[in-house]
Amino acid sequence: MVAKAVDLRSDTVTKPSDAMRSAMASADVDDDVLGADPTARRFEAEMAALMGKEAALFVPSGTMANLVSVLAHCDVRGSEVILGDASHIHVYENGGISTIGGVHPKTVPNNPDGTMDIDRIVEAIRDRAGALLYPTTRLICLENTHANCGGKCLSVEYTDKVGEIAKSHGLKLHIDGARIFNASVALGVPVDRLVKAADSVSVCLSKGLGAPVGSVIVGSKAFIDKAKILRKTLGGGMRQIGVLCAAAYVAVRDNRGKLADDHRRAKVLAEGLKKIKQFSVDSASVETNMVFFDIMDPRISPHRLCQVLEQRNVLAMPASSKSVRFVLHYQISDSDVQYALTCVEKAVDDLLKGGAKFEHLTNGTTKNSYGH
Numbered sequence: 490m491v492a493k494a495v496d497l498r499s500d501t502v503t504k505p506s507d508a509m510r511s512a513m514a515s516a517d518v519d520d521d522v523l524g525a526d527p528t529a530r531r532f533e534a535e536m537a538a539l540m541g542k543e544a545a546l547f548v549p550s551g552t553m554a555n556l557v558s559v560l561a562h563c564d565v566r567g568s569e570v571i572l573g574d575a576s577h578i579h580v581y582e583n584g585g586i587s588t589i590g591g592v593h594p595k596t597v598p599n600n601p602d603g604t605m606d607i608d609r610i611v612e613a614i615r616d617r618a619g620a621l622l623y624p625t626t627r628l629i630c631l632e633n634t635h636a637n638c639g640g641k642c643l644s645v646e647y648t649d650k651v652g653e654i655a656k657s658h659g660l661k662l663h664i665d666g667a668r669i670f671n672a673s674v675a676l677g678v679p680v681d682r683l684v685k686a687a688d689s690v691s692v693c694l695s696k697g698l699g700a701p702v703g704s705v706i707v708g709s710k711a712f713i714d715k716a717k718i719l720r721k722t723l724g725g726g727m728r729q730i731g732v733l734c735a736a737a738y739v740a741v742r743d744n745r746g747k748l749a750d751d752h753r754r755a756k757v758l759a760e761g762l763k764k765i766k767q768f769s770v771d772s773a774s775v776e777t778n779m780v781f782f783d784i785m786d787p788r789i790s791p792h793r794l795c796q797v798l799e800q801r802n803v804l805a806m807p808a809s810s811k812s813v814r815f816v817l818h819y820q821i822s823d824s825d826v827q828y829a830l831t832c833v834e835k836a837v838d839d840l841l842k843g844g845a846k847f848e849h850l851t852n853g854t855t856k857n858s859y860g861h
């Protein structure tokens with residue numbers, strides 16, 4: 490029996506719980522393209538109410554949730570969206586808003602806390618008087634929590650301020666809320682209040698909440714009607730999705746209350762990593778379930794460290810050529826965190842002492858990486 494891996498690659502790696510599997514097996518289903526799947530209808534209505542919006546739409550992934558949302562807001566040729574230069578939409582979604590949607594990105598630098606400077610956002614809004622030359626700004630996108638900024642939370646005050654700017658300029662606001670529940674828990678702000686200023690939010694069910702598949706888009710009824718058509722256009726119209734919505738319902742019910750533990754364990758992990766002198770870890774900046782650390786010793790590369798850890802059944806992914814990311818989720822226990830720390834300490838010692846022993850390990854991407 491292979492020991493269970495301590496999988497810190499991402500919060501996307503969780504396996505469905507027995508309760509989710511049971512709910513999937515017994516789900517009441519019908520054809521969702523025909524609008525008839527009762528479990529999907531119930532789940533979408535519950536998610537809309539939870540998020541404080543009129544309507545909701547289940548989609549297969551967070552990437553599709555963001556793409557559909559941007560396309561629904563920017564449905565006129567020549568549209569431009571203001572978004573962070575380190576945002577998931579801009580960095581990790583294959584440029585889909587442009588390649589598929591023909592929407593032009595106008596990036597603004599993300600600050601280390603995941604925000605974009607308010608004045609830089611305003612500066613980025615195109616002057617309509619220049620319509621002969623410029624794209625037309627139609628949307629601002631935020632990301633909360635911010636994945637590339639260490640899982641940082643955007644405050645409700647900041648979100649409301651960006652919402653005011655959008656409204657005063659006749660723009661819409663979308664929040665990539667892949668981890669919005671993590672932000673809500675970390676900030677102690679009800680999730681519906683946190684996203685009040687947004688016209689649309691994409692919420693990943695398959696991250697910290699632990700559902701096997703899916704995201705949900707929330708917004709006005711009119712917006713969701715447009716989103717539903719775009720989902721079908723993109724091939725995301727699915728049939729008996731009650732099977733997936735049933736699991737997602739269990740995920741939201743059972744795991745929202747566990748997110749605070751993920752955040753606590755992330756802090757414990759960061760404090761432990763901080764004791765390793767070859768690492769640079771800003772443990773004070775850990776706000777949610779992500780821990781990023783830089784490797785300061787040239788004898789240790791992120792890829793080699795992840796490969797050596799993999800040999801000890803600890804899975805992680807390089808975040809860059811000099812950093813590694815650990816992501817906590819509800820299937821990582823306190824003892825798993827301690828085991829991972831022990832393995833990291835041993836891996837560092839091994840790599841420092843017997844670097845040659847690991848020469849066979851290439852500095853290429855591990856099998857579990859996005860090719861950073």
Ligand SMILES: Cc1ncc(COP(=O)(O)O)c(C=O)c1O
Nearest residue numbers: 550551552553577632636665667
């Ligand atoms: C912030 C953020 N947005 C969107 C996504 C996309 O979600 P998916 O992987 O389900 O397409 C991810 C990660 O996957 C993410 O971290």
Ligand SMILES: C[C@@H](O)[C@H](N)C(=O)O
Nearest residue numbers: 499500501581636859
């Ligand atoms: C990398 C990214 O696509 C994914 N959302 C993750 O955080 O693991």
